[in-house]
Amino acid sequence: xxxxxxxxxxxxxxxxxxxxxxxxxxxxxxxxxxxxxxxxxxxxxxxxxxxxxxxxxxxxxxxxxxxxxxxxxxxxxxxxxxxxxxxxxxxxxxxxxxxxxxxxxxxxxxxxxxxxxxxxxxxxxxxxxxxxxxxxxxxxxxxx
Amino acid sequence: xxxxxxxxxxxxxxxxxxxxxxxxxxxxxxxxxxxxxxxxxxxxxxxxxxxxxxxxxxxxxxxxxxxxxxxxxxxxxxxxxxxxxxxxxxxxxxxxxxxxxxxxxxxxxxxxxxxxxxxxxxxxxxxxxxxxxxxxxxxxxxxxxxxxxxxxxxxxxxxxxxxxxxxxxxxxxxxxx
Numbered sequence: 001x002x003x004x005x006x007x008x009x010x011x012x013x014x015x016x017x018x019x020x021x022x023x024x025x026x027x028x029x030x031x032x033x034x035x036x037x038x039x040x041x042x043x044x045x046x047x048x049x050x051x052x053x054x055x056x057x058x059x060x061x062x063x064x065x066x067x068x069x070x071x072x073x074x075x076x077x078x079x080x081x082x083x084x085x086x087x088x089x090x091x092x093x094x095x096x097x098x099x100x101x102x103x104x105x106x107x108x109x110x111x112x113x114x115x116x117x118x119x120x121x122x123x124x125x126x127x128x129x130x131x132x133x134x135x136x137x138x139x140x141x142x143x144x
Numbered sequence: 145x146x147x148x149x150x151x152x153x154x155x156x157x158x159x160x161x162x163x164x165x166x167x168x169x170x171x172x173x174x175x176x177x178x179x180x181x182x183x184x185x186x187x188x189x190x191x192x193x194x195x196x197x198x199x200x201x202x203x204x205x206x207x208x209x210x211x212x213x214x215x216x217x218x219x220x221x222x223x224x225x226x227x228x229x230x231x232x233x234x235x236x237x238x239x240x241x242x243x244x245x246x247x248x249x250x251x252x253x254x255x256x257x258x259x260x261x262x263x264x265x266x267x268x269x270x271x272x273x274x275x276x277x278x279x280x281x282x283x284x285x286x287x288x289x290x291x292x293x294x295x296x297x298x299x300x301x302x303x304x305x306x307x308x309x310x311x312x313x314x315x316x317x318x319x320x321x
Contacts, residue, residue: 016203017202017203017204018200018201018202018203018209019197019198019199019200019201019203019209020198020199020200020201020209020211020212022198023176023177023198023199043172044172044173044175044176045172045173045176046171046172046173047171047172047173047174048171048234048304049171049172049304049307049308049310049311050234050295050297050300050303050304050307051234051295054173055171055172055173055174055215055218055219056215056218056222056237056240057173057177057211057214057215057216057218057219058173058215060211060214060215060218060240061209061210061211061212061214061215062211064209064210064211064214065209065211068201079204080201080202080204082210082244082247083210083242083244084243084244085241085242085243085244086214086241086242087239087240087241088214088239088240088241088242089238089239090236090237090238090239090240093236
């Protein structure tokens with residue numbers, strides 16, 4: 001059963017189950033039922049202090065977290081979805097400022113889902129990084 | 145196979161061991177995660193990530209977050225790429241592919257071993273695995289492409305060394321670099 005409507009309390013509850021979300025300071029922004037996650041700028045997510053640039057690993061982890069959160073809410077899963085394989089393209093240097101991410105579930109099967117995530121800073125049309133990958137997200141009616 | 149390098153191997157090896165911790169303990173994110181430099185050689189790098197409750201991805205299973213393993217692999221691949229390229233300047237990751245083979249065992253340190261199997265003048269192709277003790281039973285594997293970029297600084301590594309020392313000072317610890 002796909003749930004397309006969810007509340008901020010539900011989003012926070014999913015994020016609360018992932019201690020890593022706290023490490024990179026993730027916050028939700030809900031517009032209607034469209035979820036955007038924010039990774040606020042903090043010294044802790046810098047990878048190259050000279051350029052300066054955000055750590056590619058921090059941006060990747062943030063996008064992965066966005067995919068899992070979107071899937072968990074949309075599918076109404078009791079268990080958190082797990083990544084199987086992801087591809088990440090780094091398109092622009094992550095500047096020392098807030099980063100946003102939004103996930104699009106391209107396909108949700110019985111056990112596995114394909115998700116695309118876009119991360120951006122100044123403009124949605126100028127993504128700094130994009131992720132696509134598969135996640136194990138078994139539907140509640142079929143736990144196999 | 146990496147093309148025969150245009151630098152003195154013994155000298156470069158020594159230099160790499162000096163600068164490598166700047167990419168692990170010496171970056172703010174590396175310090176926040178707890179990345180630890182293990183070893184570096186021409187075209188090769190090993191970095192570890194000790195288990196920590198902050199890194200958990202699912203409080204029910206207490207398994208380390210996949211994204212933490214991604215960050216570890218990204219950093220190990222980047223260091224192996226740097227260790228294969230002619231110039232020691234800033235690198236940009238073009239893309240990264242991660243396969244998650246199994247859940248990491250809660251409590252165990254994850255070790256990433258990366259190998260740059262081909263380097264051109266400014267592009268490096270890297271493969272890596274992450275395991276928690278047995279490299280025959282990996283947690284994840286990675287494939288990445290890096291490109292050298294112009295950082296604009298005269299000696300990028302010297303600037304990074306300075307930045308790493310500042311980070312260590314701010315944390316009250318001592319830089320290994």
